[in-house]
Amino acid sequence: xxxNKNIAVSENGFIFNPVxxxxxxxxxxxxxxxxxxxxxxxxxxxxxxxxxxxxxDAAILEKDLADFFQMLLSYQLxxxxx
Amino acid sequence: MVMSKPKITVAVxxxxxxxxxxxxxxxxxxxxxxxxxxxxxxxxxxxTLEPGLYMHNLVDKSYxxxxxxxxxxxxxxxxxYIHSKEKLDVIIPNFDAELHSFIKLGSIxxxxxxxxxxxxxxxxxxxxxxxxLYEFGVQNEVKVPKAKMIYSPSEIQQVGLExxxxxxxxxxxxxxxxxxxxxxAVNYFHKxxxxxxLPIILQEFVSGxxxxxxxIGDGEGNCIGAVPxxxxxxxxxxxxxxxxxxxxxxxxxxxxxxIANSKWRGGCELEFIKSQKGEYYLLEMNxxxxxxxxxxxxxxxxxxxxxxxxALGQKVNPFPTYESGKLFVRYSFDxxxxxxxxxxxxxxGEL
Numbered sequence: 001x002x003x004n005k006n007i008a009v010s011e012n013g014f015i016f017n018p019v020x021x022x023x024x025x026x027x028x029x030x031x032x033x034x035x036x037x038x039x040x041x042x043x044x045x046x047x048x049x050x051x052x053x054x055x056x057d058a059a060i061l062e063k064d065l066a067d068f069f070q071m072l073l074s075y076q077l078x079x080x081x082x
Numbered sequence: 083m084v085m086s087k088p089k090i091t092v093a094v095x096x097x098x099x100x101x102x103x104x105x106x107x108x109x110x111x112x113x114x115x116x117x118x119x120x121x122x123x124x125x126x127x128x129x130t131l132e133p134g135l136y137m138h139n140l141v142d143k144s145y146x147x148x149x150x151x152x153x154x155x156x157x158x159x160x161x162x163y164i165h166s167k168e169k170l171d172v173i174i175p176n177f178d179a180e181l182h183s184f185i186k187l188g189s190i191x192x193x194x195x196x197x198x199x200x201x202x203x204x205x206x207x208x209x210x211x212x213x214x215l216y217e218f219g220v221q222n223e224v225k226v227p228k229a230k231m232i233y234s235p236s237e238i239q240q241v242g243l244e245x246x247x248x249x250x251x252x253x254x255x256x257x258x259x260x261x262x263x264x265x266x267a268v269n270y271f272h273k274x275x276x277x278x279x280l281p282i283i284l285q286e287f288v289s290g291x292x293x294x295x296x297x298i299g300d301g302e303g304n305c306i307g308a309v310p311x312x313x314x315x316x317x318x319x320x321x322x323x324x325x326x327x328x329x330x331x332x333x334x335x336x337x338x339x340x341i342a343n344s345k346w347r348g349g350c351e352l353e354f355i356k357s358q359k360g361e362y363y364l365l366e367m368n369x370x371x372x373x374x375x376x377x378x379x380x381x382x383x384x385x386x387x388x389x390x391x392x393a394l395g396q397k398v399n400p401f402p403t404y405e406s407g408k409l410f411v412r413y414s415f416d417x418x419x420x421x422x423x424x425x426x427x428x429x430x431g432e433l
Contacts, residue, residue: 006329006406008407016407018328018329018406018407019328019329019330020291020312020328021311021312021314021325021326021328
């Protein structure tokens with residue numbers, strides 16, 4: 001999963017897709033996930049980092065992350081390749 | 083030492099800065115912000131309530147001009163009079179319906195009065211007309227929805243079978259409605275024909291997102307500038323009340339190809355639908371700047387200034403880049419106008 005080229009993310013979690021002109025707001029967790037994606041972390045690494053940081057069950061986190069990625073995909077913010 | 087900018091006088095039409103705005107005022111704003119010219123603006127108006135007439139911070143002097151239906155002779159006479167008072171250097175016409183007359187008068191204006199214009203020749207102008215846009219698309223390697231020009235509602239049945247429903251019903255110059263049934267199409271036919279006359283164009287409906295490009299060509303195949311925009315807020319007349327500049331390399335590539343192949347000379351607006359599959363369909367090519375052309379200035383490309391430079395015979399290099407993610411947001415504004423001013427433009431045709 002990679003963020004599409006030129007997607008801009010502000011410090012406040014405001015996301016702008018310059019190709020479609022769409023903009024979105026995300027909460028701090030969403031922002032954190034996107035920042036990890038920008039650091040080229042893959043899905044497993046993101047789950048691991050978040051599970052350690054928030055002391056959450058990895059299985060639940062995996063499911064929530066899958067939902068979040070699905071949303072990003074539908075908004076054309078990421079490509080579908082792992 | 084501060085170099086003073088050369089003073090020029092530019093006449094601009096399209097002062098109807100209303101809910102379905104003409105491009106005049108945005109063009110004037112762009113020219114007033116020129117870094118190369120000190121521009122005096124002469125407004126050309128058709129109606130006494132065009133808001134631009136009363137924008138004295140932008141329009142230095144205004145004159146009414148005859149409607150296109152009055153013929154070219156009366157337009158030329160009027161321009162001759164205005165020129166005798168104002169010494170015009172350039173005219174930028176901004177109404178679709180007046181462009182035909184101005185293109186035809188272009189060489190006389192230049193040779194007799196040394197007034198420059200920068201427009202396509204008549205053949206190129208006609209080639210992008212809504213009624214022949216499909217052929218234009220074939221020639222310029224751009225996808226265009228199929229369309230048929232009709233003169234009677236009795237033709238709707240047959241064309242509807244060929245193009246399928248929903249179908250887009252369009253006026254020759256302005257207006258478009260989407261009809262889901264032949265009955266609706268007949269209804270829109272009458273509505274649009276009553277307002278704008280015949281013919282009516284029936285066009286195949288393509289679903290997707292509308293994206294538009296404001297562009298300018300030098301007439302030799304070079305695209306001097308192009309900025310794509312997506313409407314973010316649309317009025318009930320389908321006009322953009324807010325929009326955002328896009329980063330879209332494919333759209334710029336298509337625009338450059340259209341400008342290059344057609345050797346487009348002057349400003350234009352290309353209206354596209356981007357289908358779900360990511361394919362671009364050209365819906366219209368308007369032969370003048372759009373009313374949102376000031377967004378291009380905000381993105382770093384002053385298209386009206388470039389047009390004036392080319393009209394005056396100067397070489398202009400293509401803009402290398404523009405800023406995406408810039409928005410424009412329109413607003414309405416009540417101007418207070420004295421009766422004396424309204425009387426002046428109404429009775430003398432000058433303000």
